[in-house]
Amino acid sequence: MESRFWKMIKLRILGRVRKLKNSQRDSGEFLNRLREDVVVSDLFIDVGANIGLISKFILDSTRASTFPIIALEPDPEAFFVLSEISDQRLTKVNKAAWISEGFTSLYRHKDWEINQSHTSSTLVESKSNIDNKNSVLVSTIDFANMLENSTASKITIKMDIEGAEYKVLKYLIKRQALKKVYRLYCEFHPNSIRFGYSLHLLIGAWILFSGNRKKIRVWL
Numbered sequence: 001m002e003s004r005f006w007k008m009i010k011l012r013i014l015g016r017v018r019k020l021k022n023s024q025r026d027s028g029e030f031l032n033r034l035r036e037d038v039v040v041s042d043l044f045i046d047v048g049a050n051i052g053l054i055s056k057f058i059l060d061s062t063r064a065s066t067f068p069i070i071a072l073e074p075d076p077e078a079f080f081v082l083s084e085i086s087d088q089r090l091t092k093v094n095k096a097a098w099i100s101e102g103f104t105s106l107y108r109h110k111d112w113e114i115n116q117s118h119t120s121s122t123l124v125e126s127k128s129n130i131d132n133k134n135s136v137l138v139s140t141i142d143f144a145n146m147l148e149n150s151t152a153s154k155i156t157i158k159m160d161i162e163g164a165e166y167k168v169l170k171y172l173i174k175r176q177a178l179k180k181v182y183r184l185y186c187e188f189h190p191n192s193i194r195f196g197y198s199l200h201l202l203i204g205a206w207i208l209f210s211g212n213r214k215k216i217r218v219w220l
Helices: 004-024 028-039 053-061 075-083 143-149 164-173 196-207
Strands: 042-045 069-072 091-095 096-098 100-107 130-142 155-159 180-188 216-218
Touching: 028 053, 028 096, 028 155, 028 180, 028 216, 042 053, 053 069, 100 155, 130 143, 143 164
Parallel strands: 042 069, 042 155, 069 091, 096 130, 155 180, 180 216
Antiparallel strands: 100 130
């Protein structure tokens, strides 16, 4: 059972943060901030691109720009839709950003057989709205290596990887792989994975004490 302590944390602290996030979802403020950071960068990486809505937004709203965009998406169905976006600036990669190269299971929503929704797909088996009945084996890329090997010197990232962000961010910080990153917008999912609120507090401490607080911002 959940302790009274964690109930208090959720209600009084994290609940307020979520309320603030929800109040800003419809304002377009986050998209505008992202676009402003992307146009002063020399590379944009859309991590967990899904069907490419954010990549398409950046492409459409920065038509005169020539910076490259890399969209990472492991789900084969979502990647099929993403791959139909035609723009020379966009490189589409059918892999999951992770802490190593290889293969792993991608877990899909419990209602996959009903609605074929891939918006909740995750590498985290403990996520509350998924199961392993319709999991699929996907390729992974060592995201720290990808950043370190990039020729870009000012990278903006949008990361929405459905709970796997805690492990990936910790790995990036431990590897000191954020040196070339100008801004990283991350959507956090503390309420949907096991020990999520503990992980959320811990990653906040890692971000703060590693000196990356100004680089990493909360996404939608």
